[in-house]
Amino acid sequence: MKKSAFDDFIAAIRSDDIARQEDAANKVCALKDPVSLSHILCVLKEEDPLTQRVMLWALRNYSSELDYAQYLHYLSSEDLGVREAALMLFMDGGQPAVDTLVAGISSADMPTQYASVQALGQFRVPGAIPALISASSSSEQDIREIAVMSLGIYHDQAVVPTLVSALQDIPTVRLAALSGLRGRQLSAEELSAVSLSLTDEREDIRAAAVYVLDGLTPGSLTADSSPYVRRALASVTAEIPVLITLCGDADPSVRSAAAESVRKQKLHLEDTLLPLLSDPVPGVRRAAASALGNSERSDVVPALIACLGDPKPGIRAAAAASLGSIGGQPVILALKEAANTENPILAGIIKNALMTAEGKK
DSSP, rough: OHHHHHHHHHHTTTOHHHHHHHHHHHHTTTTSHHHHHHHHHHHSSSOOEEEEEEEEGGGGGGGGGOOOOGGGGGOOOOOOHHHHHHHHHHTTTTHHHHHHHHHHHOOSSSSHHHHHHHHHHHHHGGHHHHHHHHHTTTTSSHHHHHHHHHHHTTOOGGHHHHHHHHHGSOHHHHHHHHHHHTTOOOOHHHHHHHHHGGGSSSHHHHHHHHHHHHHGGGGGGGGGGGGGHHHHHHHHHHOOHHHHHHHOSHHHHHHHHHHHHHHHTTTHHHHHGGGGGGGHHHHHHHHHHEEEEEGTTTTTHHHHHHHHHHSHHHHHHHHHHHHHHOHHHHHHHHHHHOOOOOOOOHHHHHHHHHHHHHHHO
């Protein structure tokens, strides 16, 4: 492309006309000829975030011709759009881009180190793991945190020992490590190390440990001082006595989470859930109404029918859905009557529930 035509595109990108901007940017990003590459690189050097973004996007068409070290500093730009465009450029760059980021971890420039570690966390390439493990022992706290966070994205079991070791680090690193350990198969020794976090002074770390331990979390955490932790326990436990206790918790968010857990596990805890239909907090009543949809007890039907008169439409909707799952003539009659509502969303939910109930005849 001729320089004059390219300059016209740049002028359009820098104009106040959104339509002209988008059209010019799309045309620049479609360029692939060698002459245009020199134009793109020249404009990229200008301190204008908008054109820098477009030029970085355009460079993706020349990925095999680039020296990625020249573009590393854009990953730590103050402009979010520039950082995102630079990351996409590196992600298209294959092994040369990965090698540049690995080298960037050893840079004397802290922003470059941080950006390189952060970017490698997005790549999910095995070759990045050794460099990230090395960065996890950096003397800089921010680098360790982002390295551990980046390692957590990798499914490779090789990262687990590093994540477990990071549980001895500062709180932000411990939290990043627990996030990375969630959902993994851990040995008894590794689970024991995670269990130590259940006594951490920070509630977010204790809760994160609960999500890692999952069903192995001890029910004694019902006595934890933090609703955040008790709520986490409610979402992972399958112990019926624990769920019954949490359904009666002083904090409504815990009661709601416990009722939701009962619903997901399709447990029959009617004696625990029925009183929650009268809970002063709407979210708890809604969760209980939803959880009772698995019941086969006759006394549940009139209780849910009564909920069709609740002032909160979300609770009426939950009750209707549960009644539809239960079925029966009293349910059909109640749903037909409740369908006379001016709330179109609620009316649709009740209609679907009615169809489900009628299908059970």
